Amino acid sequence: MVPDPTYENEPADIFVNLPPSIYRELYDLEMSGFQDDVQYYRNRLSGKRTVLELGCGSGRITRLLSQTGFSVTGCDISLPMLIEAKRNAVTEKYVCMDMLHTGFSTRFDSVIIPYNTLNLLITPDAIRQCLENCRSLLTENGILLLQLFTPSTDILSLSKGESSFQFQLFDNPQGGKVVKEVLRRYDRTTNLLTMTERYRIRPMQSLADNINYSQTLKLFIPGFSFWSEILSSTGFNIYDTVNEYGAGIPAGAGTVLIHALTR
Secondary structure (H helix, E strand, O other), X not given: OOOOOOOOOOOOOOOEEOOHHHHHHHHHHHHOOOOOOHHHHHHHOOOOOEEXXXXXXXXXXXXXXXXXXXXXXXXXXXXXXXXXHHHOOOOOEEEEOOOOOOOOOOOEEEEEEOOOXXXXXXXXXXXXXXXXXXXXXXXEEEEEEXXXXXXXXXHHOOOOOOOEEEEEEEEOOOOOEEEEEEEEEEEOOOOEEEEEEEEEEEOOOOOOOOEEEEEEEEEEOOOHHHHHHHHHHOOEXXXXXXXXXXXXXXXXXXXXXXXXXXX
């Protein structure tokens, strides 16, 4: 057989659907050491006691806020995430609920929806329902803290059908490496960002199989005016907005942190 110097006949990589339990492991591998955003929430929650975190995942922020004296309840729809959160719990509580349909009988001084979680609700109606739910859960003079992703310059520069590409490399605690690749495609007409996350697990051990996982997410990322209008119409006043976590630490291109008050 004559070698093909162009590699055009190389077999295509095969990616299998990413199971929720594996995603939880990979999410923690990437995010467990990240704490830049926690100080923002601690500062903004000063003077408040009860905190509800919607989209708490495996409890990264919930746990750190609990350790500094807040009474925190974490809410997420993913059981694998919550199982891990409860396993590492300090004093915080965790519940499995859809943030559109929570069933709390008590109210909270504050609600936080961190790390672009609200963007995962891909229709204005769903976002409105979530914010109305947040308003009903807050006490008088309650606060709402959001981290949102808005169209950044690099996203807006994408031509129709064009994708951006990023990758990261992580050490796998079980040995070897994990390569994470992210492909993004933006539709200006719908404000939908299609994001494909691909994970290449490379054990680097004899007889251990390489595995490729993939999942595709959609995020609704309109401009800031949308968020200002929908917050106002659901009973909130924006107190301020910033694009850094504090102490000069940027929150990332296109990221906006919103501090809103009930009215």
